[in-house]
Amino acid sequence: MADAIDVTDFELQSLTQSILTRYGIDFTCYEPKSLKRRIIRVINNFELESVHNLWVKFLRDPKFVFTFMNEISVGMTSMFRDPILWKNIKSLLRNEFNQKANIDIWHAGCSTGEEVFTMGIVLKEVNLIHKVKAVATDFNQDAIATAQSGIYHKIKMIENENNYKQFNAFSDFAQYYTRESSDCKMDLSLTSHSKYSYQNLITDLPPSPGMFDIIFCRNVMIYFDSKAKENLLEKFYNALKPKGLFIIGFFDTMGHLNDSNKFNLINEEAKIFRKLE
Numbered sequence: 400m401a402d403a404i405d406v407t408d409f410e411l412q413s414l415t416q417s418i419l420t421r422y423g424i425d426f427t428c429y430e431p432k433s434l435k436r437r438i439i440r441v442i443n444n445f446e447l448e449s450v451h452n453l454w455v456k457f458l459r460d461p462k463f464v465f466t467f468m469n470e471i472s473v474g475m476t477s478m479f480r481d482p483i484l485w486k487n488i489k490s491l492l493r494n495e496f497n498q499k500a501n502i503d504i505w506h507a508g509c510s511t512g513e514e515v516f517t518m519g520i521v522l523k524e525v526n527l528i529h530k531v532k533a534v535a536t537d538f539n540q541d542a543i544a545t546a547q548s549g550i551y552h553k554i555k556m557i558e559n560e561n562n563y564k565q566f567n568a569f570s571d572f573a574q575y576y577t578r579e580s581s582d583c584k585m586d587l588s589l590t591s592h593s594k595y596s597y598q599n600l601i602t603d604l605p606p607s608p609g610m611f612d613i614i615f616c617r618n619v620m621i622y623f624d625s626k627a628k629e630n631l632l633e634k635f636y637n638a639l640k641p642k643g644l645f646i647i648g649f650f651d652t653m654g655h656l657n658d659s660n661k662f663n664l665i666n667e668e669a670k671i672f673r674k675l676e
């Protein structure tokens with residue numbers, strides 16, 4: 400029976416090590432419990448029945464690794480997720496970024512782009528969007544394609560709209576999209592300052608040092624083990640300008656950040672950190 404499938408620690412290690420050796424893609428540092436759950440889902444979806452058959456599929460179909468990556472990284476996300484964060488971002492932008500000539504932002508692990516549209520709307524509402532350049536990266540190619548299209552199912556838009564109401568009760572979310580049968584198409588001018596690209600946060604080189612005023616990496620590090628998190632935090636620290644803002648997700652733990660002498664927690668409820676000089 401499909402739901403009786405189990406993935407042992409040994410199978411997980413062999414599989415992730417084989418993927419690393421053959422494709423150079425590193426899942427060895429992912430948190431094992433959730434990775435096992437995701438692998439079982441792939442095995443079920445493709446009716447493969449075992450980890451062995453899954454590996455045979457890798458060997459027979461050279462493109463399967465990309466399908467696997469997309470399946471493993473399916474990202475839960477929504478616009479104005481955690482509305483309190485966006486209220487805080489709005490006031491930080493008004494108070495602190497108003498005087499800047501330009502603002503550079505990195506959305507690391509942007510998934511299907513909801514976070515990028517959210518920031519676009521906030522920037523538009525505080526009249527700073529013309530100053531911003533953003534990069535939005537993920538290693539899920541399907542997710543990036545959705546982000547670029549700006550097309551979301553009307554059911555997803557109900558959640559987005561509800562979140563937006565908590566962020567700004569005095570404005571109408573409908574102004575930011577048009578309805579197209581069962582889908583909604585976002586106003587693409589909200590993200591025209593953003594460049595989407597494929598990037599594996601674990602293995603790919605970080606951007607140039609000191610580039611960004613704000614880095615978002617929300618609900619991505621939850622997938623990684625301690626060592627990988629530490630390495631990634633170092634990358635983010637280097638990529639930020641002095642006093643730059645680093646924003647993590649409500650599901651992310653703050654242990655590493657609190658212990659480090661690199662960041663200051665400036666807003667606990669919104670999980671916003673500032674790079675120390």
Ligand SMILES: C[S@@+](CC[C@H](N)C(=O)[O-])C[C@H]1O[C@@H](n2cnc3c(N)ncnc32)[C@H](O)[C@@H]1O
Pocket residue numbers: 472473474475476477480507508509510511514536537538539542598599600601616617618619622648
């Ligand atoms: C839960 S979503 C988070 C989306 C958004 N940041 C948010 O909080 O709403 C996690 C995203 O991290 C991406 N991800 C996971 N591991 C990654 C890696 N090694 N490199 C780049 N992106 C990764 C997944 O593809 C997925 O889109």
